[in-house]
Amino acid sequence: MGNNLGISNTDDEEPSSNGTTRRDFLAQITYAGAGLTLVPLLAGTKDILPQAPPPNAETATINLTVNGQKHALNIDERTTLLDALRENLQMTGTKKGCDHGQCGACTVLINGRRVNSCLTFAAMCQGKEIITIEGLAKGDRLHPMQEAFIKHDAFQCGYCTPGQICSAVGLVNEGHVHNDADIHELMSGNICRCGAYQNIVDAIKEVQNIA
Amino acid sequence: MNEIIGKPIDRVDGKLKVSGGATYSAEYFPKNMVYGVLVLSTIPRGRIRNIDTSQAERVKGVVGIMTYKNSMSLHFPQGTDPGSGKYAEKDLLPLQNNRIYYDGQVIAAVMAETFEKAEYAAKLVKVDYETESAIFDLKANISKSYKPSSGGSQLQLKRGDADAAWQNAEVKMEQTYTTPVYHHNAMEPHASVAEWNGDQLMVYDATQAVAGVKSLLASMLGLPPEKVKVVSLYIGGGFGSKGFTWPNPIVTAMAAKMVNCPVKLVLSRQQMFTTAGRRSETIQKIALASNSSGKLTVIKHDTISESSFVDEFVETAGLATSMLYSCPNVEISHSLVRLNKVTPCPTRAPGEAPGTYAIEAAMDELAYQLKMDPIQLRLLNYAEMDEQKQKQFSSKNLKECYQRGADAIGWSQRNPQPRSMRKGNYLVGYGMATATYLANRIASAAKATLYADGHAEILSATQDIGTGTYTIMTQIAAEAFGLPVDRVTVKLGDSDYPRGANSGGSQVTASVGPPIRAAALAVIGKLISLAVSDTASPLHGRKEEDIIADNGRMYLKNHTDRGESYTEVLNRKGLQKLEAQAKTNVSTREPQGSNAVATGGADAAAEEESKTNPAVQEDQNVDRKLYSFHSFGAQFVKVLVDPDLGTVKVDKAVAVMDIGKVLNLKTAKSQIMGGMIFAIGMALLEGTAYDPNNGRVVTRDLAQYLVPVNADMPQFDIQFIDQPDPYISPIGAKGIGEIGITGMTAAIVNAIYHATGKRVRELPVTLDKLI
Ligand code: FES
Numbered sequence: 006m007g008n009n010l011g012i013s014n015t016d017d018e019e020p021s022s023n024g025t026t027r028r029d030f031l032a033q034i035t036y037a038g039a040g041l042t043l044v045p046l047l048a049g050t051k052d053i054l055p056q057a058p059p060p061n062a063e064t065a066t067i068n069l070t071v072n073g074q075k076h077a078l079n080i081d082e083r084t085t086l087l088d089a090l091r092e093n094l095q096m097t098g099t100k101k102g103c104d105h106g107q108c109g110a111c112t113v114l115i116n117g118r119r120v121n122s123c124l125t126f127a128a129m130c131q132g133k134e135i136i137t138i139e140g141l142a143k144g145d146r147l148h149p150m151q152e153a154f155i156k157h158d159a160f161q162c163g164y165c166t167p168g169q170i171c172s173a174v175g176l177v178n179e180g181h182v183h184n185d186a187d188i189h190e191l192m193s194g195n196i197c198r199c200g201a202y203q204n205i206v207d208a209i210k211e212v213q214n215i216a
Numbered sequence: 217m218n219e220i221i222g223k224p225i226d227r228v229d230g231k232l233k234v235s236g237g238a239t240y241s242a243e244y245f246p247k248n249m250v251y252g253v254l255v256l257s258t259i260p261r262g263r264i265r266n267i268d269t270s271q272a273e274r275v276k277g278v279v280g281i282m283t284y285k286n287s288m289s290l291h292f293p294q295g296t297d298p299g300s301g302k303y304a305e306k307d308l309l310p311l312q313n314n315r316i317y318y319d320g321q322v323i324a325a326v327m328a329e330t331f332e333k334a335e336y337a338a339k340l341v342k343v344d345y346e347t348e349s350a351i352f353d354l355k356a357n358i359s360k361s362y363k364p365s366s367g368g369s370q371l372q373l374k375r376g377d378a379d380a381a382w383q384n385a386e387v388k389m390e391q392t393y394t395t396p397v398y399h400h401n402a403m404e405p406h407a408s409v410a411e412w413n414g415d416q417l418m419v420y421d422a423t424q425a426v427a428g429v430k431s432l433l434a435s436m437l438g439l440p441p442e443k444v445k446v447v448s449l450y451i452g453g454g455f456g457s458k459g460f461t462w463p464n465p466i467v468t469a470m471a472a473k474m475v476n477c478p479v480k481l482v483l484s485r486q487q488m489f490t491t492a493g494r495r496s497e498t499i500q501k502i503a504l505a506s507n508s509s510g511k512l513t514v515i516k517h518d519t520i521s522e523s524s525f526v527d528e529f530v531e532t533a534g535l536a537t538s539m540l541y542s543c544p545n546v547e548i549s550h551s552l553v554r555l556n557k558v559t560p561c562p563t564r565a566p567g568e569a570p571g572t573y574a575i576e577a578a579m580d581e582l583a584y585q586l587k588m589d590p591i592q593l594r595l596l597n598y599a600e601m602d603e604q605k606q607k608q609f610s611s612k613n614l615k616e617c618y619q620r621g622a623d624a625i626g627w628s629q630r631n632p633q634p635r636s637m638r639k640g641n642y643l644v645g646y647g648m649a650t651a652t653y654l655a656n657r658i659a660s661a662a663k664a665t666l667y668a669d670g671h672a673e674i675l676s677a678t679q680d681i682g683t684g685t686y687t688i689m690t691q692i693a694a695e696a697f698g699l700p701v702d703r704v705t706v707k708l709g710d711s712d713y714p715r716g717a718n719s720g721g722s723q724v725t726a727s728v729g730p731p732i733r734a735a736a737l738a739v740i741g742k743l744i745s746l747a748v749s750d751t752a753s754p755l756h757g758r759k760e761e762d763i764i765a766d767n768g769r770m771y772l773k774n775h776t777d778r779g780e781s782y783t784e785v786l787n788r789k790g791l792q793k794l795e796a797q798a799k800t801n802v803s804t805r806e807p808q809g810s811n812a813v814a815t816g817g818a819d820a821a822a823e824e825e826s827k828t829n830p831a832v833q834e835d836q837n838v839d840r841k842l843y844s845f846h847s848f849g850a851q852f853v854k855v856l857v858d859p860d861l862g863t864v865k866v867d868k869a870v871a872v873m874d875i876g877k878v879l880n881l882k883t884a885k886s887q888i889m890g891g892m893i894f895a896i897g898m899a900l901l902e903g904t905a906y907d908p909n910n911g912r913v914v915t916r917d918l919a920q921y922l923v924p925v926n927a928d929m930p931q932f933d934i935q936f937i938d939q940p941d942p943y944i945s946p947i948g949a950k951g952i953g954e955i956g957i958t959g960m961t962a963a964i965v966n967a968i969y970h971a972t973g974k975r976v977r978e979l980p981v982t983l984d985k986l987i
Pocket residue numbers: 100101102103104105106107108109110111112121122123124
C-alpha cells in the first residue's frame with residue numbers, strides 16, 4: 006500500500022486568524038437553497054474563502070468497524086467516512102458521486118441505517134457498525150437484494166449501484182414500504198443517471214415480496 | 217443451433233457491479249500515489265496577472281503545484297482520430313499560458329499526499345486576474361452568429377424552393393423553440409490515475425474512447441504511441457461527457473511526471489460543470505407549411521447554438537429534420553455564436569435530442585392547426601426514402617411503431633380537444649412524437665482466442681460505459697464460437713487490444729459486433745480444418761461446410777453423434793490455443809469509407825488476416841453507399857398536470873423502437889428507458905443557469921441542477937420491432953443508446969399542451985410556465 010494510508014503525526018497546516026472553512030462555505034451553499042439566490046455568494050467567493058489557513062488539521066487514530074472487521078487508521082481528522090473507506094482502506098465499492106450529500110452513491114449502513122458517508126466524518130463512526138456493499142454477501146452467496154438487482158437489470162454503468170443496494174437494504178429494514186409509490190419516494194435520495202429506477206423498484210419489490 | 221443472440225441474459229458484469237468489485241478509474245492505488253486537485257479560473261475572460269502558490273506550498277504534505285509557469289510544454293494534437301477521444305478544445309491546451317477564455321478553466325493542479333491536503337491547499341492558491349470583457353448570453357448575442365466552417369456542407373441543406381412554396385402555402389406554422397444548456401452529469405466523476413515508468417505512461421481514465429485517449433496523450437506529450445497505455449475497465453456513465461477528452465487526463469499525466477510519482481486526479485461534481493463539456497443552448501426556428509389536407513410543402517429548421525473561443529462544436533439539431541418527412545421544399549441551417557463558456561460537446565443524441573424536440577413539437581402544433589390527429593399528419597407525410605440524400609433507408613418500420621405505440625398508450629381514448637380530459641383534480645394529456653437517430657458504424661477490430669480448456673476470449677479496445685457492451689459482445693462471441701455464454705470472456709477497455717470503436721454515436725454494437733463475430737468464426741474455421749485433416753478425428757475427410765460447431769462440439773450436420781469436442785482436437789494437436797484477428801473496414805458515416813481510421817499499423821495483423829476471412833469479406837462487400845442508415849421509433853406519453861400548482865407528472869410512457877435486431881431484450885429495454893428518463897429531465901427539470909453578470913454557472917451541483925429521481929418515474933412500456941437491418945451488418949443490430957431520448961421530450965411537451973392548452977416553447981417546462 007502507498008503512502009496515502011495516513012500520514013504520521015505532523016502538525017500540518019498553519020493556524021488561521023478567522024478564515025471561513027470549506028465546510029462552513031458548503032453549509033452556506035446548502036442553506037442558500039435555490040440556484041439564483043447563490044449569485045451574491047458565488048460572486049464573492051474570493052472573499053469568503055480562507056485568506057489564511059484555518060486552525061490546525063490534526064491527524065488522529067480512528068477506529069472503524071467495517072463489515073465486522075476492525076481497522077485502526079491514523080488519518081487526517083477532516084477525512085470523511087467515504088474517503089476513509091475508498092482511499093485509506095481501499096474499499097472502493099462505496100462510490101463518490103458528489104461529495105455533498107446530493108446523490109446517494111456513497112450510501113452505507115451505519116448501525117443498520119442508511120447514511121451518506123460523504124457527509125459523515127470518519128471520526129464520528131467510531132464504535133459503530135458500518136456495512137458497505139462489500140459486506141452484504143455471505144461468502145460467495147450474494148445478498149437477496151444483490152441477486153434481485155442482477156435479475157431485474159437494476160443498473161447499467163453500476164456506479165450508483167452500491168449506494169442503491171445499501172439504500173434498498175436499509176429501506177426494507179426500516180419497514181415503511183407498503184406499495185410501489187413508497188419505494189419510488191423513499192429511494193429518491195439515490196440518483197441513477199443511467200435511469201435504472203423502474204428496475205430498482207422491481208428488484209426491491211421482489212425482495213420485499215410485494216406483488 | 218443454440219441461439220444466444222437475442223436472449224435476455226443477465227449482465228455478465230452484474231455480479232461484480234452489485235458487489236463493489238468493478239473497478240472504475242479512480243480505484244487504483246499504484247505505489248507512492250499522491251492526490252491531485254484542480255484549481256479553476258473564476259473569471260470568464262482575461263489573463264492571470266499573478267498566481268501565488270506560496271501559501272499552498274507551505275501546507276505540509278503538498279508535493280507539487282503546477283501552473284502555466286512551471287508545467288511541461290504540450291504539443292498540439294496531431295494525426296489523431298477526430299472521432300475518438302478528440303481533445304475537446306483545440307486552441308486551449310491545459311496550463312500552457314495565462315489566458316482565460318471562460319469561467320472554470322483549468323489553471324493549476326495541486327498535488328499532495330492526501331486528498332484532504334490537496335483540496336485544502338488548492339483553496340489557498342491565490343490568483344490575481346486582469347479581467348477583460350466577456351460575453352456569455354446566447355440570446356443577447358445572436359447578431360454575432362456565423363455559419364460554421366467545420367461540419368461541411370451537410371450543416372446547410374436545401375432541396376426545392378422553400379421561400380417560393382412558403383408564399384403560396386395554404387397553412388403555415390412558424391415558431392421558435394429553445395433548449396437551455398444541459399449537463400451530462402454521469403454519476404462517476406471524470407477521473408484519472410497516471411503512472412510513469414521511465415518514459416512509459418500508464419493511465420487509468422474514465423473515458424468513452426481508450427484507443428483515442430492513448431493516441432491523444434501520445435501526441436500531446438510527444439511520445440510514441442507504444443509508450444502509452446490507457447485502461448478503462450468500468451465507466452460510470454458518459455453520455456458524451458467522456459467522449460471528447462478534457463484536460464483532466466492530460467494534466468494528471470503532466471503532474472505525475474512533475475512530482476515523479478503516480479497521481480490520482482478526480483473532478484469534483486462542481487468542476488464537471490465547467491471543465492467536462494455540456495450541451496449547448498439552442499434557439500431553433502421552425503417553419504412548416506402544408507396544403508389544407510396536411511401534405512407538407514415546406515420545412516425550415518434554423519438552429520443557432522453556442523460555441524467557444526477555443527474550438528468549434530455544432531449541435532446539429534436540424535440534420536434529422538432533412539429526412540424525417542416527405543416534403544419537396546426543405547431548408548436546414550446551423551449557425552453558431554462564440555461565447556466565453558466551456559466548449560459544448562456531444563450529449564446523449566447530439567443534434568437529435570434538441571432537434572427532434574423542436575420539429576416534433578412543431579408537427580404537433582401544425583396538427584392542431586389543421587385539426588388533424590398528430591399520428592395521421594405523420595402518416596400522411598411518411599418518408600418512404602431519405603429524400604435529402606435520395607437513398608432508400610436501410611430499414612424502416614416506423615408505421616408499425618406508431619400503430620403499436622398508439623395501442624399501448626390508449627390513444628383512442630384521447631379527446632383531441634386541449635384541456636378536455638381530467639382525472640380527479642388533474643388535467644390529463646396525451647402526446648406523441650417520432651424518435652430517430654443515426655445508425656452509425658465505423659471501422660473496428662477484435663481478437664478471438666479459443667483455449668485448450670474449452671473457454672474463449674475476445675479482446676477489443678472499445679469499452680462498456682454502462683450500456684451492456686460486455687454482455688451483448690459475449691452473446692455475439694458465444695454464438696459465433698458455438699460456446700455457452702459462461703465459457704466466453706470479453707475483455708474491453710484496454711488500449712493494447714485491437715482498436716474498437718469509441719463509445720459514441722450509438723455505434724459500438726454495430727461496429728464491434730461484426731469483427732468479434734468474424735474473428736470467432738475464423739477460430740472455429742481453423743479448428744474445423746484441423747479436425748477434417750486429422751486422421752484421428754471422427755470428422756476426418758469430411759467437407760468443412762457439413763460440420764456444425766455448437767456448444768463446444770463439432771459434428772456432422774446429419775449425424776449429430778459423429779463429432780468431437782473443441783478441447784479434444786486442441787489437446788490431441790498439443791495446442792494451447794487457437795487465435796484469429798479481424799478488422800471490418802466499414803462505415804455508414806458520411807462520406808462513407810473515409811473514416812476508416814489509419815491506425816498506424818497497430819491493427820495491421822488484423823487487416824492482413826481479414827483479407828482471407830470470408831465473414832469480413834462478405835460484410836465489407838455490401839454496398840452501403842446505396843442506403844441511408846437510421847433507427848426509428850415512436851414515443852407516446854400520458855401526463856397529469858395539477859392545474860393549480862402547474863406540476864407535471866409523466867404518468868405513462870410508451871416507446872416502440874425499430875433498432876434492427878435486438879441482441880438482449882433486457883439490456884435493450886434498460887437503454888431505451890434510460891434515454892426516456894434523460895428526456896424527462898430535459899423536458900421538465902434540467903437546465904444550467906449562468907450568472908448574467910459574470911458568466912459563472914450558478915446551478916453547479918446536484919441539488920440545484922435537477923435530474924430525474926425515482927419519484928419522477930412513470931409506468932413504462934417499451935417494445936421493439938426486432939427486425940434485423942439487412943445492410944448494417946450480418947448481425948442486423950443498430951445502436952440503441954441514444955434514440956430513447958429523441959422524440960420523448962416533444963411527446964411530453966405535446967402531452968402538456970393537450971392537458972393544459974398551453975404551449976411552452978422554452979424548455980424546461982417548469983411549473984411557473986404553466987400557471
Ligand atoms: S457522494 Fe455522498 S451523496 Fe453523493
